[in-house]
Each structure stands twice: as structure tokens, then as C-alpha cells.
Amino acid sequence: MSKKLDRRKKYTRKVLKESLVTLLSQKTISKITVKELCEMADVNRSTFYTHYSDQYDLLEKIEEEIAEDMNQYLSSYSFNVEEESLQMTEKLLEYIKDRQFMFQTLLNENGDPTFEVRLRTIAQRFMINNWLEGQQLKEVDMTYLSTFVVSGAVHVIKEWIEYDVDVKQSPKEMAELINKFANEGLSCLE
Known part of the structure; x- marks a missing residue:
């Protein structure tokens, strides 16, 4: 029973x-x-x-469930240090692609802005750590840099999922693009 x-x-x-x-x-x-x-x-x-x-x-429970599930999903992978940020970004994008409608909805103008903050926090935790390893930056500068990079990445992801992700770049291509922007900034345009 x-x-x-x-x-x-x-x-x-x-x-x-x-x-x-x-x-x-x-x-x-x-x-x-x-x-x-x-x-x-x-x-x-x-x-x-x-x-x-x-x-x-109900909305808060949905967001908590997604955040927890995403953390578990990303934590289940282990990568070598050299490729960690690229592979972790790709896994994050695969996760989002598999739940495209949910993310489109929760990240649109009708969604709760705190969900985007949660997404940025998760992305920061999984994507930024090795980008900043070995950098000679003060802790406050690292915080600003990671906020800048992840905020940009989240907005790129929002743009990507707004449309049919199968028509646009694959998660692997998007991960490469995001990492290129994060690592090379505007110099990648030269």
C-alpha cells in the first residue's frame, strides 16, 4: 500500500x-x-x-530539484585538469539541452530571477575553478572575473536555448565557443 x-x-x-x-x-x-x-x-x-x-x-521546489540534479549530474564526471573546463561546460550544455523546454521557461522573462542566480552559482563552481588556478589575482579580482565570465556564459546559453538547439551549435561546439571567449576574450576576434 x-x-x-x-x-x-x-x-x-x-x-x-x-x-x-x-x-x-x-x-x-x-x-x-x-x-x-x-x-x-x-x-x-x-x-x-x-x-x-x-x-x-512549487516553483522553488522545481528550482531546488533542478539545481540538486544538475550538481549530481556534473559531480558524476571526472576529467583531467587540462580539459576540465571544456568538458564540464559541454556536460552542462548537454544537461540543459536535454531539458530545453524547462530551461527556456525558467530562464525567460516569466521565470524567477533567482533561478538564473542558482544556475550562475553552479556554473561558477564547475566551470571557473580551473580557469583561475595558478592565476596571480587577488581574491576579490577572482570573484569579479568569475562573475563576469559566468554571467556572459549564462547569457550565451540563454540565447542558445531560446531557439531550437539542434539547428544551432551542438553542446560540444557551444562549449568550445564559451571556453574560447572566456580564455581569449576579445582577442579571439583578431
Whole structure:
């Protein structure tokens, strides 16, 4: 009986998450009601409130789940130091490509700006560490540099996923481009 209940809970949470993401692709979180979510997910309002306090709580849980999943996904890989940033960037882009609609929605103007901050933090942790290894920069300069590089990378990724990623560059090509920009800056245009 317990397994059946667990499956129902998982299913309910899944359809509520999918419904919220679908609605977020059309309008801001402040314009989405619990009633509307429940109608789309075909669940009772009382069932909704068993799992979440409101639509903002649901959105936060979705973002936390993605951040945790992304951290686990990226942590499952080990790379040699020379190729770490390129390969880690490629793995991050593959992860995003596989969940393109979710990322398009959460990073669009209707999404929660804190999700982009979470994404930048994860990217900073996984992409920047070896770029800065051995650099003779003060800690505050490293912080500014990593913020600059990762913010640029996140905006490039947003541009990339805004359209059909299969038509544009592959995750490998985008990883090479992002790393080229990060490592060479404007000098890569010469």
C-alpha cells in the first residue's frame, strides 16, 4: 500500500510541476493561480496544498530539484585538469539541452530571477575553478572575473536555448565557443 501511495505522490508532484512550467511559458508566476494549476494538472486544491503552500513554493521546489540534479549530474564526471573546463561546460550544455523546454521557461522573462542566480552559482563552481588556478589575482579580482565570465556564459546559453538547439551549435561546439571567449576574450576576434 505504501508503494502505491508513493507512486501517487510522485505522479501528483510531477503533473503539478509540468503544469506550472507550461503556465510559466505563457505568463509570470504572479499571474498563475493555484486553481488554474490544479485544473491543468487535474488534481484537487486540497491535494495541491498537501504538497505545496502556493505556486511560489512549487516553483522553488522545481528550482531546488533542478539545481540538486544538475550538481549530481556534473559531480558524476571526472576529467583531467587540462580539459576540465571544456568538458564540464559541454556536460552542462548537454544537461540543459536535454531539458530545453524547462530551461527556456525558467530562464525567460516569466521565470524567477533567482533561478538564473542558482544556475550562475553552479556554473561558477564547475566551470571557473580551473580557469583561475595558478592565476596571480587577488581574491576579490577572482570573484569579479568569475562573475563576469559566468554571467556572459549564462547569457550565451540563454540565447542558445531560446531557439531550437539542434539547428544551432551542438553542446560540444557551444562549449568550445564559451571556453574560447572566456580564455581569449576579445582577442579571439583578431
